[in-house]
Amino acid sequence: MYDLTGFQRDLLLVVAGLEEPHGLAIKEKMEDYYEKEVHHGRLYPNLDTLVEKGLIEKGERDKRTNYYTLTARGDREITDRQEWEGAYLSE
Template identity: 80%
Template sequence: MYDLTGFQRDLLYVISGSEEPHGLAIKEELEDYYEKEIHHGRLYPNLDTLVEKGLVEKGQRDRRTNFYTLTRRGRREISARQEWESQYLDGEIEA
């Protein structure tokens, strides 16, 4: 996961927390988080990159709607990232 951008990592996390989300659902979730509009020209090329890297699978719900799921490798990468992060966080972070 070291070669992913922060945006691509965020895409992985959103996909992992949803059941077969479609592109617009992912877009809306990230817009809520970033508090700004995510353009299609940013979203879909990054989703395609995750598919090409074997971290995400793209399925087709109907002619116009694709959905995304994590691959086994994608789940392993998230798990490894969480382990890496946890070594730098001792306990809960206070807000």
């Protein structure tokens, strides 16, 4: 996960926290957190990067709507990151 941008890490956490979210649901959660609009041109390329890295999978709900799910690797990466952060936050 060390090679992800902060935005990509946040996307990964949002996908992990929702059940098969579609792009607009992810976008809304990110906008709530960032307190500003997240443009499609930023959102979808970064989701695609997470798919390419094997951290999330993209499925098709219908011809217009995709959904995203966390992969086992994505879950391991989040767990590893939390442990790494915890080592510094507990000192």
